[in-house]
Amino acid sequence: MSSDAEIALSSNSWAFAEAKKLADRYAKEAPAKGYVLFETGYGPSGLPHLGTFGEVARTTWVMHAFQKLSDIPTKLVAFSDDMDGLRKVPDNVPNKELLAENLDKPLTAVPDPFGTHNSFGEHNNSRLIAFLDQFGFDYEFKSSTEAYKSGEFDDTLKLVLEKYDQVINVILPTLGEERQATYSPFLPVCPRTGKVLQVPIITRDVDAATVTYNDPETGEEITVPVTGGHCKLQWKVDWAMRWHALEVDYEMAGKDLIDSVTLSSKIVRILGKKPPEGFNYELFLDQDGKKISKSKGNGISIEEWLTYASPESLALYMYQNPKKAKRLYFDVIPKAVDEYYTFLDKFPEQEAKQQFGNPVWHLHNGNPPAANMPISFGMLLNLAAVVNPDDKSVLWGFISRYADGATPENNPALDQLAGYAVAYYNDFVKPHKKYRQPTDQEKAAMEQLVGMLKEADQTTDAGDLQSMVFQVGKDHEFENLRDWFKALYETLLGQSQGPRMGSFISLYGVKESTALIERVLAGEDLAAG
Missing domain, CATH: 1.10.10 (Arc Repressor Mutant, subunit A)
Structure with missing residues (x-):
């Protein structure tokens, strides 16, 4: 391992800590397939949201960190589980009745309510691809429907059938008694209706690679191949099957899927391969502290964030504290923007260890741009x-x-x-914004501040202006100086929090700031404009 890699591992970067798992996994030799495969999954039953972006971004940062530690080639697959049956109608789409008429069909067989693509699954996949491309991710998109129908998964599907009893013995203890009686890892796609059926399997033929079930409506006994897209696996088994078939080395998941990761890991071992390394991140919450949902469309969308702030600020918010549940709403944006430029400004002066731990190293793949932001x-x-x-x-x-x-x-x-x-x-x-008039104590202080500002000019240093404001607060014996600054914010800006006043006066202008304070002292209603 190079000295740079050793320094990177000593940093406080969670991405390097994750990458080390893979470096250790292949410390003796590279995988037989010739590369380390990173996977991120997407369920296109709803529109992509920022949580989706976060998983891809975080996986990419781990992949970049691994590239610093190892010479083994890497690949990122963005996998869409678009053969899954549509189980409910999302709240945030048009033409809901169209979707309601096609419940239980694979997402790629459900008509597109937006009318822009051949199916609802394809529409959501295109949205996913568009925002991954917008952020410049280097990935290969893979569709579950195409992988099933092309035969790419056939060998592993046959293996699941062969190991059927061992697989269901992992799943059954996690289910209720009623569900245990009907559970099967194979979900036949009904030849008559096109629906993904959750029905008991009455017989299975390993040699012919088929399963047999009774049509839930007609009672007819139906036999279908488990290959070629005629069956879909229940998703926990599907996840393990995918890990096996693609030889996935790394995949992270939300904290709510810890039990699923455990089950899928057991199943992939039954199938004869090692489960991927992984990481469980905390979930994003909306303004009310509830989990963000694709089908509900709560929280903030990618498009909305980018209306008010840069892609880099969004990436920083995703990078920081992945083990901490965070609100993902509009009020987090200003802090994220300014923190990005703070990290960027510090980077050139930092030692290598601190640079590897600086988020901007990861956000910019080791080559962050020069900081040039004179105003926050x-x-x-x-x-x-x-x-x-x-x-x-x-x-x-x-x-x-x-x-x-x-x-x-x-x-x-x-x-x-x-x-x-x-x-x-x-x-x-x-x-x-909500303005108020100053108290008598605050008026007296503001009158003194006006007098001091009139003796200054636009060339006065922001630090000196800050000292003036601070001195006025002390002279007028505010019990807590924060109350003095809060008074300025509430009377001048109409808000309870605000800037370092010296810097604000310098930016807005000494003359202009003086005039603003005099308007307040004259009793003018600033809310009127």
């Missing part, structure tokens, strides 16, 4: 709170004065950030 997203939002911009050009009138030489042309990242700030401010900050 939070500060732009606070600027927007006093200028009420309709577009980013209004902000640029202040930015260009604050950040010497900055223009939209030579700082496109800052220009983009300004656009995000305007969109976020108008949709999430402005509707909730």
Whole structure:
């Protein structure tokens, strides 16, 4: 192992800790297939959401970390379980009656309610592929329907049939008594209706590779091959079958699937192969603390996040603390944006160990760009709170004065950030602004601050301006200086939290800030505009 790899392993990066599992797995020799296979799964019964993106992104970061530790080639497969039967109608799609008429059919046999593709499964697959491509993931897309129907899974399906009793003996203890009586790992696709049936298997023929069941509507005895897409496996067995057939080396899953991972691992061992290495991440929650669901469409979508912030900020939110349940809603965006630039700014000055532990190393595959962000997203939002911009050009009138030489042309990242700030401010900050008038104590303090600002000018350093604000709070004997700053936020910005006031005054302008405070002292209602 190279010295760089040893340094990387000593970092606090969870991605390198995961990659080491694979490095140890193949420490003696590379896999016979010639590469290490990473897999991420998607159930296209609903539209892709940010949790889907998070799993692919996190798997990619582990793969990149492994590439730092080993010379063995790698491959990432994004697998869509699109042969699964549609069990319920999602809440967030049009033409629900169309889906209701096709329940239990494979997702690739259910008509597309959006009318853009041949099936609901294909529509959702295309959405998945589009956002994976948008983020530049290097992957191979694989469809369950195509793999079953092409015969790619045939050998392993025959093996499942051969090991039938051992397989169901793993599953049955986890089921209720009634379900035990009818359970089969094989789900025949009904030749008459096209539905994926959950029916008891009455006989099975290992040599012919067939199973027999009674049609639940006609009572007729039907025999079908387990190969060629005539049967679909129950998903826990399906997962193990896929690991075996594709020789998957690594796959992570949500914390809610820990028991399923355990069962599938037992089954793949029965089939004769080693289960993949893995990682169980915590789930994302919506604004009410509930699990995000593809079918419900709660939480925030990929498109919505990218309306208000950069792809890098989204990636950072996914990278951090994967073992911690986190709310995935609009209010987490500003912090994620500013933390990204903080990490980016620190990177060049860090030693190698710290760089390998810095999220931006992983976000940018070891080559993060130079940081050039003179103003934080939070500060732009606070600027927007006093200028009420309709577009980013209004902000640029202040930015260009604050950040010497900055223009939209030579700082496109800052220009983009300004656009995000305007969109976020108008949709999430402005509707909730609530101004109040200052108390007598606060008025006296603000009058002193006005006097001090009038003796300053636009060239006064932000640190000196901060000292002025701090000194005024001390002079007027606020019991807690945080109450003084909170008073400025609530009277000037209409919000209970806000910026470092010295930096804000420098950005907005000493003259402009003075005038803003004087408007409040005059009793003007800033909420009126």
